Amino acid sequence: MSDHIVMTKTTPKDVLLATLGGLFAPGLTIFLIVMLVLGVRAGMGTPDTAPMLDKAVRERIQPYGVSVAVDPNAPRVERSGEAVYTEVCAGCHGSGALGAPKFQEKGDWAKRNAQGYAMLLEHAIKGLNKMPARGGDPDLSDMEVARGIVHMANAAGASFEPVLKKEIEPSAADLARGKVVYADNCASCHDTGVTGAQKLSDAAAWAPLLKQGKESLYEAAIKGSFGGPAKGGNEKLSDADTRVAVDYMVAEVKAVAK
Numbered sequence: 450m451s452d453h454i455v456m457t458k459t460t461p462k463d464v465l466l467a468t469l470g471g472l473f474a475p476g477l478t479i480f481l482i483v484m485l486v487l488g489v490r491a492g493m494g495t496p497d498t499a500p501m502l503d504k505a506v507r508e509r510i511q512p513y514g515v516s517v518a519v520d521p522n523a524p525r526v527e528r529s530g531e532a533v534y535t536e537v538c539a540g541c542h543g544s545g546a547l548g549a550p551k552f553q554e555k556g557d558w559a560k561r562n563a564q565g566y567a568m569l570l571e572h573a574i575k576g577l578n579k580m581p582a583r584g585g586d587p588d589l590s591d592m593e594v595a596r597g598i599v600h601m602a603n604a605a606g607a608s609f610e611p612v613l614k615k616e617i618e619p620s621a622a623d624l625a626r627g628k629v630v631y632a633d634n635c636a637s638c639h640d641t642g643v644t645g646a647q648k649l650s651d652a653a654a655w656a657p658l659l660k661q662g663k664e665s666l667y668e669a670a671i672k673g674s675f676g677g678p679a680k681g682g683n684e685k686l687s688d689a690d691t692r693v694a695v696d697y698m699v700a701e702v703k704a705v706a707k
């Protein structure tokens with residue numbers, strides 16, 4: 450008898466468990482339904498790739514003023530000579546302030562250009578009298594300064610090209626290694642031109658790139674440029690191998706151009 454009583458006796462623990470279960474089961478169900486609905490709504494009409502999402506965010510915040518959503522991790526975009534000039538150099542060179550040689554004023558530039566491009570580059574990077582180093586913007590890269598100079602000097606009759614230093618010709622061994630790296634990592638796009646990659650056989654497409662100098666091509670290949678993945682998408686590729694692949698590409702392009 451006493452056994453039977455014990456079996457059917459409801460302990461406080463049972464009551465607690467039953468109560469909790471009764472509360473939680475529907476609670477959990479409601480929670481899951483809510484999550485499901487939210488998930489479906491989030492998925493609807495929202496671009497699913499990160500860059501598009503970023504763009505959508507920028508567009509959304511646009512009406513409230515200038516977009517200031519600058520991603521500090523975004524790859525740095527090298528500015529053109531014209532952009533550098535407008536943003537940094539024009540402040541003085543546009544008007545001739547502080548005795549700066551004035552834009553498009555051939556008389557102001559003739560003697561300076563006659564010194565040669567290398568000297569202009571050195572002066573602009575290091576500064577000269579009232580001309581501040583890098584035009585006062587320490588964030589400008591050497592290549593951007595070079596492009597700014599060329600933009601101004603050429604507008605006054607020079608025909609310089611923005612290069613940073615004399616390019617060292619790659620050795621035969623580098624080119625051979627570069628050919629292998631290229632075949633494995635780069636040919637898939639640069640042989641076919643897929644996704645807008647410049648085809649190796651297309652000398653015209655490469656002409657403006659070659660003018661930027663190899664340093665800038667190395668940088669674009671290592672860090673990635675618009676549409677071009679960093680290291681051709683192979684993050685295991687070393688910087689050195691990426692460089693020789695670029696060396697090989699440039700050599701091929703030059704051979705085609707001949």
Ligand code: HEC
Nearest residue numbers: 537538541547548549561569572573578579580584597598
């Ligand atoms: C704050 C004013 C100022 C700004 C900004 C400025 N410059 Fe200058 N720049 C000068 C002045 C002044 C000179 C003349 C210096 C002299 O010969 O004593 C000069 C001269 C030069 C020269 C000629 C150097 C030579 O050897 O004769 C170059 C090249 C040059 N600037 C490039 C640039 C570039 C590129 C930028 C923008 C990235 C820039 N400057 C921005 C004031 C400025």
Ligand code: HEC
Nearest residue numbers: 634635638644645646666669670674675676677680681694
């Ligand atoms: C998935 C396709 C793809 C692969 C793989 C690829 N690239 Fe590219 N690459 C591109 C595209 C697209 C561009 C054009 C980007 C642009 O317009 O700036 C480009 C541009 C370049 C440029 C010119 C950069 C500039 O200054 O604009 C260089 C140099 C380059 N790639 C090197 C390489 C090297 C080296 C490899 C292999 C290690 C490689 N690429 C693999 C797609 C690719």
